[in-house]
Structures are given as structure tokens and as C-alpha cells.
Amino acid sequence: MTLSAKSLRWSRGGNLVVDDVTIEPVQGETIGLLGPNGSGKSSLLRVLAGIDHPDGGTVALDGRDIGSLGRRALARRVAMVGQHAHTEVDIRVRDVVRLGRIPHADVFGRDDGGADAIDRALAVTGMAEFADRLWRSMSGGERQRAQIARALAQEPEELLLDEPTNHLDIQHQLDILERIVSLPVTSYVALHDLNLAAMFCDRVVVLSKGRIVAHGTPTEALTAELIEQVYGVRATITDDAGTSVIRYHRLCTSVARP
Numbered sequence: 001m002t003l004s005a006k007s008l009r010w011s012r013g014g015n016l017v018v019d020d021v022t023i024e025p026v027q028g029e030t031i032g033l034l035g036p037n038g039s040g041k042s043s044l045l046r047v048l049a050g051i052d053h054p055d056g057g058t059v060a061l062d063g064r065d066i067g068s069l070g071r072r073a074l075a076r077r078v079a080m081v082g083q084h085a086h087t088e089v090d091i092r093v094r095d096v097v098r099l100g101r102i103p104h105a106d107v108f109g110r111d112d113g114g115a116d117a118i119d120r121a122l123a124v125t126g127m128a129e130f131a132d133r134l135w136r137s138m139s140g141g142e143r144q145r146a147q148i149a150r151a152l153a154q155e156p157e158e159l160l161l162d163e164p165t166n167h168l169d170i171q172h173q174l175d176i177l178e179r180i181v182s183l184p185v186t187s188y189v190a191l192h193d194l195n196l197a198a199m200f201c202d203r204v205v206v207l208s209k210g211r212i213v214a215h216g217t218p219t220e221a222l223t224a225e226l227i228e229q230v231y232g233v234r235a236t237i238t239d240d241a242g243t244s245v246i247r248y249h250r251l252c253t254s255v256a257r258p
């Protein structure tokens with residue numbers, strides 16, 4: 001058992017942002033959360049992480065409502081990397097990654113095994129060589145990988161990632177997703193790139209206006225009809241050794257050019 005959502009609802013400003021969402025992953029699966037801007041991916045991740053509380057339905061960890069777990073108990077299991085983790089303070093990368101150890105420290109701040117967990121997290125994300133660099137000297141992509149290292153130092157069994165590839169170059173996009181899917185954790189990963197989702201996710205959940213409009217393996221769920229319906233974009237999908245490859249068509253080919 002792992003982190004699951006049952007009939008989840010979450011409203012803001014009079015709008016149902018997450019509308020009747022049920023997702024029940026198998027332990028160790030990578031679930032891609034897809035959908036256009038404003039479809040509710042980040043909101044769903046925040047509710048799954050226990051940052052925002054649902055207005056209806058439940059988020060359960062091993063079958064138990066996370067509302068009944070303490071924050072510390074939850075943080076020992078579930079780690080999240082949001083979209084906007086900015087800080088300009090004079091802190092080194094290792095200290096950012098060390099923040100992931102807070103749920104594991106005792107009341108005196110002792111954390112046996114913390115240094116090893118930090119080293120492992122830096123190694124897994126390919127960030128060991130940056131450990132002593134000042135945070136403000138890091139590029140956007142390097143910061144993103146360091147935030148993922150911070151989440152891994154938390155030694156979670158469930159990992160929630162909001163667009164983990166959005167600052168990364170192509171090689172680092174492939175690299176970080178390869179590393180994430182090889183971890184023995186259940187991951188929910190919000191992604192905009194449908195081809196990356198097809199390559200790396202065991203299953204995808206496609207949201208539109210907060211509701212699930214398709215789910216299944218990437219091949220099952222990401223059809224040309226679905227992409228046109230949800231994104232308003234025509235696409236041609238081919239098969240490359242069992243992985244869907246999605247090619248988009250230009251929105252309008254008759255636009256006059258200056």
C-alpha cells in the first residue's frame with residue numbers, strides 16, 4: 001500500500017480545483033500527472049502532500065487517512081518538491097539538502113545516519129560536486145536537482161514532484177527522470193512533456209478542469225483524440241518499441257509571416 005487519493009475534492013475561490021479525483025497506485029509506480037495549465041496538477045500534489053486539506057474525500061497512506069498522522073510522521077514518508085523553491089540566502093547546497101533531514105532528527109537535533117543520507121541523495125541526483133557551492137551561485141536547473149536531492153535526503157517512500165524537469169536541459173531531463181524511476185519509491189510527477197511521460201511513467205492521469213479525463217498506461221491514455229480534446233492540439237502518435245512518440249501539428253499553418 002502507498003499514498004492514494006479517494007474521491008478527492010479541493011476548492012479555492014468558489015471553484016472546484018480538484019474534482020472527484022481517485023488514484024490508487026501500486027507501491028513503486030511512477031504516476032504522471034498531466035493536463036493543461038490550470039488543470040489542477042499542483043493543487044492535487046499539495047493535497048496529496050498534506051499541505052492543503054481536502055474539502056471532500058481522503059488522502060490515505062497505507063490505507064490510513066493522512067489527516068490522522070502527525071506532520072513529522074507524514075514527512076518521514078512523503079517528500080514533495082514544488083515548482084517555486086526560491087531563496088537567495090547565503091546557504092550551501094549541502095545545507096539545503098540537509099533540510100530534508102528535519103523529520104528524522106530527535107529533539108536534540110541528533111540524526112544518526114543523516115550525513116550518509118545526504119551524501120546518497122547528492123550522489124543519486126548527480127549533485128555531489130556541487131555540495132559546497134553557495135545556493136545563489138547555482139543555475140535554475142542545478143537548484144532544481146538540489147531540491148530533488150533535499151527530498152531524497154528525507155528518505156521518502158512516496159515522492160511528489162511538480163514539474164521536476166522544467167529548468168533542465170534535455171540530458172538532465174532524461175537523467176533526472178531515469179534516476180527517479182529507478183528509486184524504490186512511489187512517485188507522482190506532474191509533467192507537461194507528454195513524450196517524457198510516455199517514456200518514464202508506468203501510468204498517467206490526465207486532468208482537465210480538476211477532473212480525471214483519462215488514465216491508464218501512457219499508450220492507453222495518450223491518444224490523439226484525447227490530446228486534441230484536452231489540449232486543443234492535433235497530434236500524430238507512433239510506436240517506438242512499445243513507447244508512444246507524440247508529434248504535434250502546428251496550430252495554424254496559414255498565419256501570414258512578416
Ligand SMILES: Nc1ncnc2c1ncn2[C@@H]1O[C@H](COP(=O)(O)OP(=O)(O)OP(=O)(O)O)[C@@H](O)[C@H]1O
Pocket residue numbers: 012013017035036037038039040041042043044
Ligand atoms: N490558492 C488558490 N486560490 C485561488 N485559485 C487557485 C489557488 N490555487 C490554485 N488555484 C486555481 O486552481 C486552478 C488549478 O491550478 P494549479 O496550479 O493546480 O494548476 P496546474 O495544472 O498545476 O497548472 P500549471 O500547469 O499552470 O502549473 C487554476 O485555475 C488556479 O488559478
